[in-house]
Amino acid sequence: MSTPRPDPLTFEVVDLIGSVVARYHEEYDRAAAQHSLTGAQARVLALLAIEPLPMRQVARTLKCEPSNVTGIVDRLEARGLVERRPDPADRRVKVAAMTVTGARTARLLRDSLGFAREPLAELSRAERTTLRDLLQRMVGEQQ
Amino acid sequence: MSTPRPDPLTFEVVDLIGSVVARYHEEYDRAAAQHSLTGAQARVLALLAIEPLPMRQVARTLKCEPSNVTGIVDRLEARGLVERRPDPADRRVKVAAMTVTGARTARLLRDSLGFAREPLAELSRAERTTLRDLLQRMVGEQQ
DNA sequence: TATTGTTATACTCTATAACTATA
DNA sequence: TATAGTTATAGAGTATAACAATA
Numbered sequence: 181m182s183t184p185r186p187d188p189l190t191f192e193v194v195d196l197i198g199s200v201v202a203r204y205h206e207e208y209d210r211a212a213a214q215h216s217l218t219g220a221q222a223r224v225l226a227l228l229a230i231e232p233l234p235m236r237q238v239a240r241t242l243k244c245e246p247s248n249v250t251g252i253v254d255r256l257e258a259r260g261l262v263e264r265r266p267d268p269a270d271r272r273v274k275v276a277a278m279t280v281t282g283a284r285t286a287r288l289l290r291d292s293l294g295f296a297r298e299p300l301a302e303l304s305r306a307e308r309t310t311l312r313d314l315l316q317r318m319v320g321e322q323q
Numbered sequence: 324m325s326t327p328r329p330d331p332l333t334f335e336v337v338d339l340i341g342s343v344v345a346r347y348h349e350e351y352d353r354a355a356a357q358h359s360l361t362g363a364q365a366r367v368l369a370l371l372a373i374e375p376l377p378m379r380q381v382a383r384t385l386k387c388e389p390s391n392v393t394g395i396v397d398r399l400e401a402r403g404l405v406e407r408r409p410d411p412a413d414r415r416v417k418v419a420a421m422t423v424t425g426a427r428t429a430r431l432l433r434d435s436l437g438f439a440r441e442p443l444a445e446l447s448r449a450e451r452t453t454l455r456d457l458l459q460r461m462v463g464e465q466q
Numbered sequence: 467t468a469t470t471g472t473t474a475t476a477c478t479c480t481a482t483a484a485c486t487a488t489a
Numbered sequence: 490t491a492t493a494g495t496t497a498t499a500g501a502g503t504a505t506a507a508c509a510a511t512a
Contacts (some may be wrong), residue, residue: 189451189452189455192455193443193451193454193458196455199342199462200340200344200462201344201348203462204340204341204344234335239358239426243349258392299461300333300336300337300461302460302461303460303461307457308332308333308336312335312452315340315342315454316339317342319344319346319442
């Protein structure tokens with residue numbers, strides 16, 4: 181309700197994180213567009229690159245409604261990047277899994293993400309370690 | 324074209340940044356929704372909280388097409404949060420500016436953004452300074 | 467009855483192209 | 490003729506509600 185009165189330093193850090201988020205999105209969307217994918221499609225593809233997942237679980241991971249996943253997977257499937265497989269254990273479930281083409285596209289997508297290289301190249305190994313530890317504590321402790 | 328072969332440490336940092344980006348969006352969208360705003364509307368409101376801007380410049384800042392801004396400002400204006408003002412110097416220009424209500428909403432929105440407090444509270448002042456300097460170099464050098 | 471996935475619907479965001487009014 | 494803003498259009502993402510198949 182009342183202003184939490186964060187100190188200027190915290191404000192500065194939050195502001196910088198905002199810039200990082202913006203940069204991250206620009207790069208991500210640009211890389212996705214290079215493969216004619218939207219951001220959402222690229223995210224699902226990257227997710228399924230780790231392991232096949234039931235539709236429901238894709239929705240949970242993306243924190244969106246299951247009905248959205250239907251459409252996104254529809255479009256990925258229409259392009260032959262993903263396929264729906266039955267789950268022998270539960271016939272209600274459909275497992276979204278990458279095709280060989282999808283796996284190749286996911287790999288290209290990851291490689292074309294310059295974000296990994298350019299901004300971090302400025303930092304020394306020791307600095308990157310420090311950054312990792314600080315971010316880990318920011319993200320890890322919480323939740 | 325070929326895999327840039329980033330070292331595991333860089334991968335780890337990029338992964339963490341991905342987590343930070345996800346967290347940032349969750350918080351931002353949740354805070355915006357508390358005020359019945361979409362993410363895009365909240366971003367424009369936050370932008371105009373700094374200073375009034377011509378429609379064209381809002382589009383440039385958001386890196387989207389000017390036609391999109393028309394709709395977003397339409398919806399903000401319909402709710403009385405923003406208004407279009409004429410530019411005396413150039414009658415083609417419409418300057419988007421916040422109303423008093425809009426300014427209050429923008430302030431509430433900023434305050435309800437827990438992202439500033441919770442994850443950073445874990446870090447000491449010295450650590451936040453280190454984090455700021457590292458992020459500054461990541462974001463600043465590049466562009 | 468509960469759950470999985472889908473469909474139907476409506477709204478927002480997005481880009482493209484064509485239009486208007488100014489410059 | 491060039492620019493600022495808008496309109497028209499179409500595609501995609503999003504949530505909600507209702508539905509079929511299965512558990």
